Amino acid sequence: MYPKEFEKSIRKVEETRDERLKKLPERMKEKEKEALLKKWHPDYKPEAKRKLKVGVSKGEIVPNEVADIIEAYPLIEPKEIDLSQVDYEADVLIIGGGGAGTAAALFAYYNGIKPENIIIATKLRHGDSNTIMAQGGIQAADKPNDSPLIHYLDVIGGGHFANKPELVARLVLDAPLIIKWHEELGVMYDKKPDGEMITIHGGGTSRKRMHSAKDYTGMEIMRVLRDEARNIGIKVLEFSPAIELLTDGNRVTGALLYNLETDQYYVVRAKAVVLATGGFGRLHIQGFPTTNHYGATADGLVIAYRLGAKLRDMDSVQYHPTGVAYPEQIVGLLVTEKVRGLGAQPVNVDGEQFVHPLEPRDVEAAAIIRECYGRNKGVVTPTGMRGVWLDSPMIEIIHGKGTIERRLGAMFRMFKRFGIDMREEPILVFPTLHYQNGGIEINENAQVLGINGPIEALFAAGEVEGGVHGKNRLMGNSLLDTQVFGRIAGINAAKYAKKAKFGKLSLEHVEKYIEELKKAKIKKERKAPILLPDYRGKQVLSRAIDIL
């Protein structure tokens, strides 16, 4: 239910609707975009970032919250860890149980690794990830009017030409293969009666290539992959995040896991390791709320960096243009871009258009922030937050009654739970922290790169890695990233493991990193990976004592 003070503004939105149905604002020219981003996008605030003081990417600029976990001491004292007793052995160890990790596990299996020799170690439950929350869709150039080359151009232009070309080429060329694989596994993509995929635009796409499974696309993909992994019998260690990698001095030889429920550590020896730990939403960069799942704390980034993995494009953060701004209970949660893809326009407090609904995400987000804070044309909520309307009732005017329930069931349900009927009333949105555009650098074989080339036996896939999306990811390319690079990582980890032997286990690189931290005079209290955010009430924390 909306508060009374919204009524006047909602009426204005209704009044302008017919006119707005006839005409969209023009897309911005490149110069306009640049000026807008520079002034209004949170990423362009220099005070929110700093140079790294330690490690292989020393001197690179990253958000303060990222620097805080990179310039942090390990959770363990390396000398106190007994590596002589090995708890688990795997040919391929996959760290992270989301879309990328599970795809990697399946492809390691397809490439000859026995299920009992594959381990997925994950912090929460198998499938708890940003993958499962991805609503809008997955891109693939599989229609006759489209091609991987056109997709390539969209990706690299959307990414401000900062992407690694060889990664973009893999992303777009493998996309149709991935969709085909999903089809064979039984993923229920939205289709027309003759089997043609129903595809729509996303922000920054030049062809309608967004494939979806209602607005549960990620969930549908995730639950199918997980079901398949369970059928095959791949071993999964839940509630067991990796807190360090292990090496023999030359290559990665395993990982140290931590059982969140018993406090026990596990030593895992592995021939090849795939990092698929996801991104950093729960670091709440610049205090933004986030769309991300509870475990998105960039653990993989931290432990790989200690080992010498290079970072790239970590200065760039994706704020999704449309997070929930009202009601308070769900502030920051995702309103999928598909809502705009289906015709809902962003409009201000007076019901006026102010931006084309499908600009790339950074541009769209900056335009909304400008409307609220630059032009003072936002709607102010009872808690003082500002937002703009997303005129969702337009969807059913354009596509017919029933469209919202049928194609945006998750969104419809979420708002209905809090007394808002998005078929009848517009919804209030504001940008929210969504995605880690950069990450640890990989090559086209999903090998993690250090200063002297690939780090042996270490692969990465999904949000943890960088280079695929440059400085800005387009909608529908992250689900795709998890699948394309999960697959490549799984295949190459399997290939590598088949030829490799188990190696010695050591934490020497961690000891070296500690020395470097000390030299840089980093405060001792700061520890990472942080594993989980802490949302306990301030009053409770102020009087908490640690006894048990």
Next chain:
Amino acid sequence: MAKKKPEMKMVRIYIMGKEYKVPAGLTIMKAMEYAGYRYIRGAGCRAGFCGACATVYRKEGDYKLYADLACQTTVEDGMWLVQLPFTPANKATYDLNKIKPDDKALVNFYPELARCVSCNTCTKACPQELDVMDYIQASLRGDIAKAAELSFDCIQCGLCAMRCPAEIAHYHVAQLARRLYGKYIAPKAKHLEERVKEIEEGKYDEEMRKMMKKSIEELREMYNSRDIEPEEEEEAKEAD
């Protein structure tokens, strides 16, 4: 911009029987955190997609047992609650390639389907408000398409299975139904098959190599002048 903070209204909730005062208007999940709980289990996506925060509760003076997601439900004064972060339930193991998607497929893997007494408790327990019993009945009849369609929005929280007097694991049955539908019953996308063939034959490799070598200036020029498929061209009649 920020208005004066209004007086915080508090409500009483009972977490596993123990009373806490928490601000009104919070979700159950945020209220438990406010009270001092730090989740390891019982929190996942925090947005209604993962089913980690299944919660059952009663309200004072009300006999009914409610089931909801902690992240999607607002606390009420006098709520007695407990989370059910895990559901023990056996999943059938199968090779999808070897299953015939006939009317016996689901019952073969989940014979307990026949124990359904049509009590509708599963439907009442579903936080997604799905017609759970209807898809169980469809599964029993062998109507895979119907079971897949009705269960599509299932987040696999397990509340149905915890409440079922016939001890059915509804969400596992539904998973199999959907995969059989997606693989065998839904029509195949021909354009996808053709594109995959083209890619495997290397049709785009040469052009892609050239594309990868282009300078940023060339790419920028191409990007800014690329043609954009018009919005209007509405997809004809949709499936379902």
